[in-house]
Amino acid sequence: MLFPWDITRELMSCAHWADRLVRADLIEGIIVSENDYTSNFTGALRREINARNIAGLRAKVQVLNPSAEREIGADACIILQNDMEFKAAVFEAKWPRLSTHVDTWDSKQKSTGDSHFHSQLTRQATQNHYAAIWEMFYCEYPFHKQPAYFPPEGSACAWHDAAYAATIGRPDKTSPWSDQELKNLLEGQSLTIADVIEAICICKKGTPLPNGNYLKAFGDGGAPHEALVITYSKAS
DSSP states (O other), X not given: OOSOHHHHHHHHHHHHHHXXXXXXXXXXXXXOSHHHHXXXXXXXXXXXHHHTTOTTEEEEEEESOTTOOSOSSOSEEEEEEOSSEEEEEEEEEEOOOTTTOSSOSOOBOTTTOSBHHHHHHHHHHTTTTTSEEEEEEOOOSOTTOSOTTSOSSSOEEEEHHHHHHHHHTOSOSSSOOOHHHHHHHHTTTOBOHHHHHHHHHTTXXXXXXXXXXXXXXXXXXXXXXXXXXXXXXXXX
C-alpha cells in the first residue's frame, strides 16, 4: 500500500467531498465549463486535505514541466507520494450535459477528422505503463436525480483501460462518441472518485516509482504542466 489505511480513507473522503462540493456549484450554475470544474475540483481537494491538518499529510500544486502543451490527452495530474515512492495519476474530464443536450460532448477534430475523445484516449494509452489514468464525467443533475449509471453525489469515473477498449472496438473511429456509448461504458462499472483514489493507494492501479523524478512516470510523452502533489510522511 502507498499509505496506511487510515490515510487512504481520509484521502477518499477528501476526494468525495471535493467532488460533491464542486458538483453543487455546477448544479447552481456557478461552474461554467469542464476546465472550470477541473480547476475547482483539484483546488477543493487540496484545501480539504490541508484543512484536516492530519499529521504528515499535505497537498500543494507543483509545476512539473514549464513547457508542456497538454499532449497526453488529459486535463489534470495528481501525484501521490510517501517517504520512498510516488504514483502519478491523470484524468480527462468531460461534461456531457445530459440534462440539456444530446450527443454533443464529443466532436470531430478538424485536423484529422477523428473523434476527439478517441484521439485523447489513444494519446493516453502511451502513458498507461506507469500512470493511473481515468476518465471523469461531470454531472449537472440535482443530487440523486442523475441517470442511474452516475453516482448519486459526485462524478462518474471510468478507468482508461475500459474506455480505450471501448473506443478501439467502435466500428467507426471517426464518428463522435454518443450518449448511448457513454451509458454503455459506465453501466455496471461506474466508479466514484473515492473508488479511484482507493485503487491507486492500495496499489491496484498505477506503478510506484522511486522518489526524485516525477518525469519518469510519463516517459517520452512528457509530463503535464503541473500537478497536485499529495504527500504523506511518517517522519512529519
